[in-house]
Amino acid sequence: MAGSDTTPFLSQADDPEDGPVPGTPGLPGSMGSAKSGEPEIPDREGLQRITGLSPARSALIVAVLCYINLLNYMDRFTVAGVLPDIEQFFDIGDSSSGLIQTVFISSYMVLAPVFGYLGDRYNRKYLMCGGIAFWSLVTLGSSFIPRERFWLLLLTRGLVGVGEASYSTIAPTLIADLFVADQRSRMLSVFYFAIPVGSGLGYIAGSKVKDVAGDWHWALRVTPGLGVVAVLLLFLVVREPPRGAVERHSDSPPLNPTSWWADLRALARNPSFTLSSLGFTAVAFVTGSLALWAPAFLLRSRVVLGETPPCLPGDSCSSSDSLIFGLITCLTGVLGVGLGVEISRRLRRSNPRADPLVCAAGLLGSAPFLFLSLACARGSIVATYIFIFIGETLLSMNWAIVADILLYVVIPTRRSTAEAFQIVLSHLLGDAGSPYLIGLGSCPRRGPRTTALW
Template sequence: FQLRKLFLIVLACSSLSEVNKHTLPISSRDLVERVLPDIEQFFSISDGKSGLLQTVFICSYMILAPLFGYLGDRYNRKYIMCVGIFFWSLVTLASSFIGKEHFWALLLTRGLVGVGEASYSTIAPTIIADLFVKEMRTNMLSIFYFAIPVGSGLGYIVGSKVNDVAGDWHWALRVTPSLGLLAVILLFFVVQEPKRGAIEARPEHTLHRTSWMTDIKALCRNPSFVLSTFGFTTVAFVTGSLALWAPAFLFRAGVFTGEKQPCLKAPCDNSDSVLFGIITVVTGILGVTSGVQVSKKLRTRTPRADPLVCAAGLLLAAPFLYLSIMFAQASTVATYVFIFLGETFLSMNWAVVADILLYVVIPTRRSTAEAFQIVLSHLLGDAVSPYLIGVVSDSIKKSDSYMWDFRSLQMSLLLCSFVAVVGGAFFLATALFIEKDRHLAENYVPSGETILKVTFMFDCLF
């Protein structure tokens, strides 16, 4: 029965991930990335404005995440997810009817999409945490986080193919809202709301809720949570950049080498989006699986296994991402091989980071912790990176030529490799505190004012 509930949660998030990628996690994208060359041509926008599409969405998402985190720790999580996903479906469908004179409307709908993303990405992992414990929880989280790369990769493929068949990128945004509505129906009628922490040694009724400010202060004093959040921020930065710009970069590389024709009239050549989508699906499955399995084996040797695996994933991804960017002008095959390796190592973080948060934070603060992590990681990560990459590309570009379209974007994307190395350092620092913080969470005792209140109530009753 628990597995069935997990399957439905994964189905809901997979259907959304075809147009939204969490990381986040986390990480949230819609089909705009899959048809970006067509959108740039349709609205006649620069790289900077293209990146702004992603930034507007992420800003909305991270602003709303704390609200849903607060609600998720106090009210029925299933109903909150249903409302958010239903609203997301309507907004996504509405965005497909925007004309070329109303680029501002596309930005507006991109921002409203953040409602649905914030509703399920902050809450769904906490429901899984209340259904499973220990090793089983890690395994189930790995299944849940398959929804991110698999759904996102399918989004690249579906969006590109629908665009090719219909000859209009707007139709790419009209495919997945129906899947979102299906997810709402399944969540509403089948999934039951589990009690927070009911399956753990410290269930919800033995823990006393504190104010939102108290929760935030406690999280800020949790080194493992803070440092792993900064590490996850770098993952968001890199994945946000790649999600938006990788297909466009590969297309420009093809134009630069003479393998493709420039996009002068829609529909553009979206074959790179299809290949990138396939790579995203495969590397996501391999990365999440290998990250979880390596972490499980290392736990028998050291309790610091999880942050060490995350650090290794980022540090190994950095050189392969660098090589994929630099080889784009020489060998298309080598570029795809290095992208494959880089994304595989990058994907090792997804489930492991989520597991770290769940065992260093007490059950009554987990939705708030998820929201806090989402806000910080997106504020400094993929809310900034797509726009930053676009602005840097525009500033480097010396002329409006196909050569500089490629060169400027190539140089700006090199920033991803540097950020990945910084992320590895944050996870290495997390390893220094992980044992202590996990012990504190498992043996949490209310302090000061809370103890006095509980004692007073006990005396009054007895």
């Protein structure tokens, strides 16, 4: 975006020494304009000629990526759906169970730069196939851990981060190389629908599979089989599009990767990337703690209100709140992502800074509603659910927009690295620590926690 007089966000798209980002326009989400020197937006036939893929095949690739993203988040939150049972089985408290999510996120965060580096330089399809196969195998193994080996559950949840890091850093860059302009924004919104929907399905699958099987271990055996299907679909359907080709001038030479240190320097000097990543870190902090602890919090709220008996050692804990919270997460995710993309698209006509403004409004607006859900929990479970619904809807407005910002302010040959370091930053300061901190804070300094109200 160097040289453009209508920079869409905060700064030029990348390091000035790189020159302008190929095809990056003055307005976000619009790959090209009538300005001299900027490429025109390819039509359907043009995209097919550039990528070597028909529109139907491109859409099918996005569908496969969406399925895997849904499975990714479903696996992540299946554990949260049966968290009270895990606490009972391993005889652990809130601080220890909070570590389950923290260990996973920490592993995911550390490995993301590795796969970001590889994804900018090697075949992305095969990297994802290997990572997802490993993740499925480890998840299956975690369902056979005996009760005296809680540390082994932590280890396996950490290893799951290998597969998720291999996917999350790479998949959005494939979409960026298949579509441009509003097409890209729409496909990204479909892709990011899978995050809240998959998270919600994780709670639902965890709670319902446990109820049907009578054993929470079976909840961890659902996603590995679906992971095998994902690997087969990746291998058979997905084809590697040329990096950045849809954004180049027809007479421009292909972009070549720069060194990893050059990539890092350029990203560090890109305020649009760094500040949007810091904003997304706040989203990750909130959603990470909310995702792990909301079902347990709602169960204890019902105990305080006298609507359900407490979860005692040896008993199967009520899973109704995991089911309801999962449904809410699915619905608010679809609603929030769709609202965010549509509001931003309309506002962009009059304000080129629409994307960051919509993200900020969603995050700030969620805070009072989430606070009210806490304040109302000891008086009305219905009010608590209503305020969580509104708060989660506003938070979900960020998902697709932040991803779109990254893609149009970073050049194609370092997008996987940018995805990786956004993951590192948002998890390091966000949801790597927030579940553990909330669990630690729920335990009294002296003596055991004796009431659900505490």
